[in-house]
Amino acid sequence: MKKKTIKTSDNRPLGSSFGLVLRQLRQNSGLSQEQLGFESGYHRTYISMLERGKKSPSLQTIFKLAEALKVEPSEIIERVQSLHPNLKAMEPDPV
Numbered sequence: 001m002k003k004k005t006i007k008t009s010d011n012r013p014l015g016s017s018f019g020l021v022l023r024q025l026r027q028n029s030g031l032s033q034e035q036l037g038f039e040s041g042y043h044r045t046y047i048s049m050l051e052r053g054k055k056s057p058s059l060q061t062i063f064k065l066a067e068a069l070k071v072e073p074s075e076i077i078e079r080v081q082s083l084h085p086n087l088k089a090m091e092p093d094p095v
Contacts, residue, residue, distance in 0.1 A: 013053060014080070014084065015053035015054075015055075015056050016052075016053035017053075017080050017083040017084060018050065018053070018056070018057065018076075018080050019050055019051040019052055019053040020051075020083070021076060021079040021080050021083070022047075022050055022051050022065065022076070023051045024079075025069045025071060025076070025079075026047075026051075026069065029069050029070065031068075031069075032044075033047040033048055033051070034047075036065070036068055036069070039068035040061075040064045040065050040067070040068035041064060042061070042064070042065075050065075062076055062077070
C-alpha cells in the first residue's frame, strides 16, 4: 500500500510545513539551530533536518521544541495546520 503524503494547497508536504514553522519561530526567537538544539536537547543537525522536512518530529519533540522556543505546543500545531486548510476536513482512509 502506497504511503499518502499530506500536502498544502501549494503542494507542500506536511513535514516541510512543520520545518517552515519551526524555522520562523526559531528565527523570531533570535536562536541559531545550534542554540535551539542546546536548549531543546537535540543536535543541530537534527534541528536542520526538521527544518528541511527531512525528519518528522514526535509529540515529545514538539513539546521540547516549544519549551525551548517559549511557545505553547499548540501554537506550533496551529501554525502548521494553517498551512493546510483542508487538513481538518480530511477523512481517515478506510481500512
